[in-house]
Amino acid sequence: MMTKRRDFLKFAGTAGLGLAVSGASWLSMAGNALAASAVPTNTGIRGRVVVIGGGMAGATAAKYLRLWGGTGVDVTLVERDAYYTSNIMSNLVLTGQRTLQSLQIGWSTLAANYGVRLVRGEVAAIDPVGRSVALTDGSRLAYDRLVVAPGVDFDILPGLETAAAQARVPHAWKAGPQTTQLRNMITAMPNGGVFVMTIPAKPYRCPPGPYERACVVADWLKKNRPGAKVIVLDANPDITAEVHTFTEAFNVTHAGVVDYYTGVSINAVDAGTLTLTTSIGNVQGNVLNVIPPHRAGKVIAANGLADVSGRWTGVNVLSYETLAAPGVHVIGDASATTQPKAGHIANQEAKVCADAIVRLLGGLQPDPSPVTNSACYSPITADTASWLTAVFAYDPVTRTMQVVPGASGEANRPSKDNYEQMSKWFTTLMADSFV
Amino acid sequence: VISRTFDSINDMEIDMKRNLWPLALLLVAGSAAVQAAPPAGRLLASNCFQCHGTNGSGGFERLAGMSAGEIVSELREMRTQSAPDIMEVHARGYSDAQLQAIGNYFASLRSGTSTGTTTGTTTVSTSTGSSTGSNNTVTSGSDSRTHRERDDD
Numbered sequence: 001m002m003t004k005r006r007d008f009l010k011f012a013g014t015a016g017l018g019l020a021v022s023g024a025s026w027l028s029m030a031g032n033a034l035a036a037s038a039v040p041t042n043t044g045i046r047g048r049v050v051v052i053g054g055g056m057a058g059a060t061a062a063k064y065l066r067l068w069g070g071t072g073v074d075v076t077l078v079e080r081d082a083y084y085t086s087n088i089m090s091n092l093v094l095t096g097q098r099t100l101q102s103l104q105i106g107w108s109t110l111a112a113n114y115g116v117r118l119v120r121g122e123v124a125a126i127d128p129v130g131r132s133v134a135l136t137d138g139s140r141l142a143y144d145r146l147v148v149a150p151g152v153d154f155d156i157l158p159g160l161e162t163a164a165a166q167a168r169v170p171h172a173w174k175a176g177p178q179t180t181q182l183r184n185m186i187t188a189m190p191n192g193g194v195f196v197m198t199i200p201a202k203p204y205r206c207p208p209g210p211y212e213r214a215c216v217v218a219d220w221l222k223k224n225r226p227g228a229k230v231i232v233l234d235a236n237p238d239i240t241a242e243v244h245t246f247t248e249a250f251n252v253t254h255a256g257v258v259d260y261y262t263g264v265s266i267n268a269v270d271a272g273t274l275t276l277t278t279s280i281g282n283v284q285g286n287v288l289n290v291i292p293p294h295r296a297g298k299v300i301a302a303n304g305l306a307d308v309s310g311r312w313t314g315v316n317v318l319s320y321e322t323l324a325a326p327g328v329h330v331i332g333d334a335s336a337t338t339q340p341k342a343g344h345i346a347n348q349e350a351k352v353c354a355d356a357i358v359r360l361l362g363g364l365q366p367d368p369s370p371v372t373n374s375a376c377y378s379p380i381t382a383d384t385a386s387w388l389t390a391v392f393a394y395d396p397v398t399r400t401m402q403v404v405p406g407a408s409g410e411a412n413r414p415s416k417d418n419y420e421q422m423s424k425w426f427t428t429l430m431a432d433s434f435v
Numbered sequence: 436v437i438s439r440t441f442d443s444i445n446d447m448e449i450d451m452k453r454n455l456w457p458l459a460l461l462l463v464a465g466s467a468a469v470q471a472a473p474p475a476g477r478l479l480a481s482n483c484f485q486c487h488g489t490n491g492s493g494g495f496e497r498l499a500g501m502s503a504g505e506i507v508s509e510l511r512e513m514r515t516q517s518a519p520d521i522m523e524v525h526a527r528g529y530s531d532a533q534l535q536a537i538g539n540y541f542a543s544l545r546s547g548t549s550t551g552t553t554t555g556t557t558t559v560s561t562s563t564g565s566s567t568g569s570n571n572t573v574t575s576g577s578d579s580r581t582h583r584e585r586d587d588d
Contacts (some may be wrong), residue, residue: 038490041547044471066479067489068473137477344485352479354474361503371533372527373482387521391482407528412518421495421521428494 011100017173040114040355043070047361050133050143052123052299054079054107054345057332058149060350060433062107064149066323069358076141077107079132084434087206089426090175090341092379093181095220103175105434106280113435119335126303127326147320148305148313149332149350150297150342151218152205156294168271169288173205177239178375185287186217192227196276196285198266199234200293203312205341207241208388210234210291212378215246219381230257231285233264233278235293241340242378242410245386249414266290270379295340296334305330312336317394317401319356320349338400339392345374347433369394370400377422383420384414466494476540479533483541491541500545503538 005299047069051062054077069075086103095204110116115414121421126146133141154173170178170185188375189195195217199210214232221228232250239246250258259278268277275284295301295311305313305324313322313330317337320329331353332346337343338412356366375389390408411418449546483491483498498506512524513519513533527538 180448243537325505330445347485348482355478357504358473367478371479371528372480375485377522389521389524393528405525406526409519409524424494425486428488431494432484433488
C-alpha cells in the first residue's frame, strides 16, 4: 500500500512539475507538452460533463472536452483508482523489460493543464432521467452530458470463483498486481516447463495482445528456460489480428516453443492442479494464464446499459451517445461498435465523442463523417516488433464505422526499427491521453 | 485604506461601464458565437495526435505550423508506396479533400491565432526519455527523419 502511494506521489510530482524524476518514459513528454501550451480558452459554450473512468478513453475525453469545449464546460472525472496502469506495453513486464511502475500515471496533470475536476470515488447509480450520478459516498454529480468509459470486466470461469484461485491462475489482462503475479510465475518456471495461455472468443481487449504475449513469453523462455513451451489455446477459429505476422512468429521465429491450437473452449479450471478442462481434453501446465471472456465494466450492466449481448452498450458512433439512455455516451472498450477494443482507437473515439458533445452543447449536430484510426506495435521478440493499422470512416448506410478500403495492414516483417518506433508511439499516445 | 478600497471599487465601476458596450454586443452575438462550428479539419487532424502529439506538437514529426501544401503532398505520395510502412497505409484512409483539411488545420497552428489553443512554437524532443524507475532501456529519440527517409532504411 505504501509502495503504491509513494509511486503515485512520485508520478504526481513528476507530471506536475515537469521534472524527469522517475517513472514512465512518457512523463518526459510532460514538459514538452506543457511547453506546447495547449490550454482551454472561453469558447462561449457552457455545460456540465461527468466522465466515469480515467483509462485511455475517459482521460482523453476529459482532456479534449476542456481543450475544445473551453473554460465554460465543467468536466468532472470520476475515478476509483489512485493511478492508471497502462495495459499497452504490459506484456514487457512479463519479460522483465519494463517495470509495472513505468506504466503508471495519475490524473493530476489533466487537472493542472486543463482544469479537469478529479473526484476519487465509486459510482453507485446513474440516473439518466434526472441526469445525475450518485457515488457510493452519498454525493451526487449533476450533468448535462455523461461519458461512461469503464473498460472491460471478465467472466468468472468454473473453478475460478475464489480470490485464491484467481491468484493461482491470473489473467493479467488488466495491468496491475496480476501482471506482477504472472511475471513471478514465469520466472519460477523450470527448464522444460509449460506455460499455458487461453484466448477468449472476440470481442476482447487488444486483438493482437494475446499473440504478442505468447511471442514475448516464448522468446524469454527460449533464452532463460531451455526446453520450455508455450501452449496457446484460442477460442477463435483463427488468429484474430496480424495473421501474417503471428503465423510466421509461431511457425518460424518461435517454432518448437509455441504450440498454437484454434477453436478451443475452456470448460473448467482446476487451480489446485493447474489443469484446464477443454474441448480438446485436459491440459496441464506449470503456469496457467487464462484470459476469460470479456464484458463491459460493471457500471454498464448495473445501470441497464448492457443492451448488446447483455455485455456491451450500443451507441451512435457519430457521438457515442447510447441508444438506450439519451445524454449518456459510452466510449472505449465498453461500447459495441465495429471498431477494435484497444487503447489507441479508444483515444480517438474519445475525441469524436468530445467534439460531438461540444457541438451538442453549442446547439449544433455532431460531425456527420467522423474518422477514427487504430494503430499499434507488437513486440515479437526482445528487440523486434510488428505493427498494425486501420483507418475507419463513418458509413451512413449501415451507420457504422467501416475500414476505409486499402487503409489497413500489418508489417511485412518484425524489425528493430519497429521496436524503436513502438516506444515513441507509446510515449506520444500516453501524452496525448494523460498530459 | 478605506478610501483606497473605495477608489478601486470606483475604478471597477468605470471599467465595467467602459466595457458595457462590448459586453452587450457579446451577449447579443452570444447565440451565434455559441453555435459557431469548431475549426474545420480539427477532428480529422486529431487522428494524427496519438503519434504526432496533441495539436501536432511532436513525438513523431512535428506537424503544427507546417505548410498545408507540404503536408498534403507528402501524404499523397505516401499513398502510392508499393510496400507501405505504417504511415503509408494510414495515409490511404483519407480523401484528397480530407488531406487538405488536415493540412490546413496544422498550417493554421503556425501562429496559434486561428484556434487559440496552441503556441505552435515549441520544438519537441523526446530524446530525454530516461526512466530511472524502470529497466526499460529504450528511450524515445527525437525523429528528425521524414517518412520518405525511413523508406530508405
